Amino acid sequence: MLTTQTRAAGTSALIRGATMADLSAVERLLGENQLPVDGVREALGAFLVAESGGTLVGVAGLEVCREHALLRSVAVVPAWRSKGLGRQLVTRIIASAESRGIQALYLLTTTAERYFPSFGFECITRDEVPADVQTTGEFQGACPASATVMRRPLSSTSRSTR
DSSP states (O other): OOOEEEEETTEEEEEEEOOGGGHHHHHHHHHHTTOOOTTHHHHGGGOEEEEETTEEEEEEEEEEETTEEEEEEEEEOGGGTTTTHHHHHHHHHHHHHHHTTOSEEEEEESSOTTTGGGGTOEEEOGGGSOHHHHTSTIIIIISOTTSEEEEEEOOOOOOOOO
């Protein structure tokens, strides 16, 4: 996955693939934002992080489930919010899912149901979620049953081995 530099308000952040060295900082940022950490270690290879000055300032995760994937764990530190960093992370995660040949991306949210439609996500029922995604930790209890479920079909042009 390519790294990119992004600039916001005179500062810059590097967006890159997460490594095991990032795990504790990722889990800390997720915890500070009341997001689940269950399964993060196992899925970390498909996560992106943003860092500035050696400090993690954002994260977005992808949990691949055969032909589908779960967009999870999008968080940005308060000082970097409303500067486009979250949007860049989500856009890059969607592109990553498409390049992996994922058919559709799903998510659960309790706070951002108005944010994700701008990326092409639409609300669906839990019954419409494929079984491979329903077996993830987030669907099995890490997220409350009251969470909004959303889906974004992907226009995957390449089918790679997952």
